[in-house]
Amino acid sequence: MLNCMALSFVRDAARCKSPLDAGGRQLRSSPVKQVSIGVLGCGNVGRAFASLLDQRRAAILARTGVELRVTRIAVRSLRKDRGLNLAPEVFTDDPMSVVEDPDVDIIVELIGGIDVPLGLLRRAIELNKPVVTGNKALLATHGAELFGAADSAGVDFLFEAAVAGGIPLMRPLRESLAGEPVRRVMGIINGTTNYILTRMSEAGIDYPEALLEAQELGYAEADPTADVEGHDAGAKAAIIASIVFGAVVQSSDVFHEGISNITTEDVSVADRLGFAVKAIAVVEALGDHAANDPEIAIRVHPAFVAKSHPLAAVRDSFNAVFIEGEAVGDLMFYGRGAGGRPTASAVLGDVVDAATNMVHGTPGRIGALAPARIRPMDDLRSAFYMSLAVTDRPGVLAQVADVFGRHGVSIQSMEQQAVGGQRLGDRARLIFITHESRESAVKATMAELRHLDVVVDVHRAIRVIGGEV
């Protein structure tokens, strides 16, 4: 039997819950637990969070016995009206004063960036204040330090909103799948690139036009680099790997390849062959999982995803995370990966959790992270789609196939394609789908193909996921 010393106190605290009338007022005499929230940053998500909390206060109180109030908000400029139902003295332009305010119980960080929030959250943890953040860049660079500090201090450090916006992902990974040997996680975790690729596929427009549309809709920034080159998805993938494998994985560990050179031809060939082109993040445990010290592979790149795979059906700016577990089999979580209100919903879920944990005296549970071994990209195995422009004369295929063969890259299927129904003058297009092969061998194959006289152009290769490979 366990030592249950602490249980009696905690159960008394839990019993403080009591029924409420419709207006959220307490009907019995037991005191409502008040928890004060300090919010750092009042942009899109911060405003949505404050107003959602306002809307849901009574319901949360009725369910948990805890009354949440935003008592301080740090803003960039005190002059701007944010249209929130809060007294002027709640606002300040000094975020550290919010962290250090003895009346603030929980810190919600929505400032963004790295250096400023890092200092603020270090201080919050020092002060034993639970932290909720949606800051993926911070976690993907300083996650290990912050998780470790929170673990030592015994305070909650929650970040559901950082990876997949409104999709509950971190809590299921950390808790529901605590007993599950997870082999692989594949995610569409950048809404901007998924929107662009969906439009290229469904409307037949090219990359620049689809990007422009995404920018007009506010899905893409004026400088879209972080999204389209995979840096955003890479940071999120690093966080997923940290949690799934309990290991220190950072943005800089992630191989990434962008989507900016995907053509409408790639997309239409994919469609004809039974694939959708998607920007995918892949996190994998390699080697001996049972030893609890897995080598990890982590990468972000465009991929041909078989249409029979659930990720292929994830359209527009939606996100989805597909998990392959040894016992549980295949799981997928789907939803809005960005946007003020979905993200605010995830932040509020974390705040409710942190607040009830505080009231009930539960410590943070994140655990410290172990060092990770990242397998180099060259040592991974992938199937590839590859497309070559060649001189259209007898014997060319034999020459090309010979190069594949010498590098040990086995061909699953090949076709000679008539572009737009026509031959390209004296050129032909050869399309290959390879079996799973070592990345370094595919790279070497492409390099050698480029030097063949008969090869006019090696269109870059795209990895294939979920086909019969």
Place this chain on the structure above:
Amino acid sequence: MLNCMALSFVRDAARCKSPLDAGGRQLRSSPVKQVSIGVLGCGNVGRAFASLLDQRRAAILARTGVELRVTRIAVRSLRKDRGLNLAPEVFTDDPMSVVEDPDVDIIVELIGGIDVPLGLLRRAIELNKPVVTGNKALLATHGAELFGAADSAGVDFLFEAAVAGGIPLMRPLRESLAGEPVRRVMGIINGTTNYILTRMSEAGIDYPEALLEAQELGYAEADPTADVEGHDAGAKAAIIASIVFGAVVQSSDVFHEGISNITTEDVSVADRLGFAVKAIAVVEALGDHAANDPEIAIRVHPAFVAKSHPLAAVRDSFNAVFIEGEAVGDLMFYGRGAGGRPTASAVLGDVVDAATNMVHGTPGRIGALAPARIRPMDDLRSAFYMSLAVTDRPGVLAQVADVFGRHGVSIQSMEQQAVGGQRLGDRARLIFITHESRESAVKATMAELRHLDVVVDVHRAIRVIGGEV
């Protein structure tokens, strides 16, 4: 600021975690927390649970500082060898002795049925033992009593496996979405019916043949009633409604309609019109959500689901639950809703949670349920697909349309169908999709249509979800 009396103890407990070597042995002197599990029932899931726990013991210990052991298992017959790595004295045929064993910390109930496990779990809660169960029938009939008892006793009562097998659903609903105003939950939560409907659609076979296949594969029972008539999904829907709306909802509150009279013609018409036929459970908050006392609608029935809806792509025996939240937008959880290992994975997730909660002194959090108001089916509004066999002569459509009009059922689209490319002798088939209309009005329309001379047969109506209605 909160009163933090209990925090110091709890944090010390949390610090007992320490690094382990590869074999799971403790490297430092702080004691490992041992938690003993008593398992009631050793069928498919029970066996898978015991062996998964064995496989994952070291990894769970490394992450949580808690060592889990199955110390008692109640079985029906002591003579059967279950192929588990456990000493003979672990087994007993007296389940109550497992519950009452002072060395058993957590009770895992996998017996099934209602009366026997009810008595066992009441006793477990009396003894302040956390309970993990996968028993949907029990929860859908006695959930309110058991939740209330566990809440008063301050013990965990967890049942992730009861609703959607291996899919993490209860924890996200209870915790991640604690701050979210959920409007509607729609689920494919019976794998048997989804398998049958998928085969009818993709292989073109009829219901009896698809059922036979499902039985041969072990997806359907010899008596398939509970699955195909919607009782199984109804029990799960009741549990979802209880958790989402914090209200007492039972199996008997659920309207259900089965799939046994769905024809291949229904399925092919659906396909042609852009729908997939799916057996769907729908749980909805009606009226004023903000008042935290929503009226609830709850039903299980076959539906035409628009192919653009993510639920339409859920194939074979997979399950999925689609959540519409006011702030978070659309979410979907997808995975294996049944099977020994997926279900065992969900049970183990709950056990890890209950065990770490015990060690850290966290109370149960389920909260007591409020009474529910269930809106009668007749008062709901649905769009319908309806198909009639009529006498093929002028003026028939006008007569039929008049009946719809007089009951206020507005028609979105109509077509006269040639069955198998041919007219039915002197008959024609009329197909209607209605706009959303009151269920009672649609019922009255159908009753009156049956009495028209020109109507030969009113093929039963099927509700439409997610179309342009």
